[in-house]
Amino acid sequence: MTTTVLGAGYAGVMAANRLAGRGEEVVLVTPNAWFVERIRLHRVATGLRENARLDLETVLNPAVEVVQDTVTKIGEDKIQLASAENLPYDTLVYAVGSGTSVHNGTYRIVSEEETERLRTALAEAPDAPVTIVGAGLTGVELAGALREAGRAVKLVSTAPDRRAIRAHLRFLAKQGVEIELGRRVDPAELEGLVVDTTGFTVPSLAADSGLPVDEFGRLLVDEQLTVPGHPNILGAGDAVHTSFRAACATALPMGAHVADVITARREGQAGKPFRMGYVLQCTDLGSGRGRVQFLHPDDTERAIAIDGRAGGLVKETICRMTVRWLSQERDRAGRYSWPAGA
Secondary structure, eight states, X not given: OEEEEEOOSHHHHHHHHHHHTTTOEEEEEESSSEEEOGGGHHHHHTTSSSOOEEEGGGTSOTTSEEEESOEEEXXXXXXXXXXXXXXXXXXXXXXXXXXXXXOTTOBOOSSXXXXXXXXXXXXXXXXXXXXXXXXXXXXXXXXXXXXXTTOOEEEEESOOOSHHHXXXXXXXXXXXXXXXXXXXXXXXXXXSEEEEOSOOOOOXXXXXXXXXXXXXXXXXXXXXXXXXTEEEEEXXXXXEEOSSOSSHHHHHHHHHXXXXXXXXXXXXXXXXXXXXXXXXXXXXXXXXXXXXXXXXTTSOEEEEEEEHHHHHHHHHXXXXXXXXXXXXXXXXXXXXXXXXXX
């Protein structure tokens, strides 16, 4: 029995490692021969870091067969590749992530390609101010990195509704970022170098394949992360519709869970519903500073946070831990665990 995993991001690599370590035959399909630390792309965009790549072998179980190609369509028991080949599967894990380009004259940093596009634009206009739309983690981290790189930055957003975001904006304002709150704008209508961080898009692969999706094209799954009507297809990561926010802190548990469900079914057992809880939300604010906001399991904020250089150190530690969790799972399946939540 073969499990085919689509995507070599946090969810895909975690699922592949967990299954391969248990003796499952695993095929990983990815267009690139490397793993991307997407949580570092804001620093790549601003030139503070050369790239966010790691060799796949540093995080992936060597027993996993890697097929470097792009999937164009998913069938009931096989997938069609851009190379025109058909690849059969017994079980499929849909973990293609997010990052489809939507330009409209603006920039995004949710994929390597889009990040490089912004990096090139910044290099070609070294004195041009940058307008960031959105005060979520992506917008805040990009603003901090741009100020660290010496750029003039303006951040436009609706009124923040979380304590952590208000703290981020206060810090950025002290660093010279112009903050404009309380109005909703269309990024495509702004002039100059505009970065839209108000959301992300997902590949249209699921919709193109006739699988059930929501209005944003995200794959629909049940409590076990299985696609309704397609018991041999499971989903994990940003391209899947769940009640949890898109983040590597969500993708890693999802990837591990789909592997557990597949293992349980191989053993004649029913898979368990997916449950997880949050602990921290870490933000890089630039120049070695950051904020670590402690969370309740349901993702609401606790009344405690770590700021400044200490927050930056914890943030960097967590970034490194995400890679370590993958490599640990590569070396011993089942080692990774996560808070179950409510």
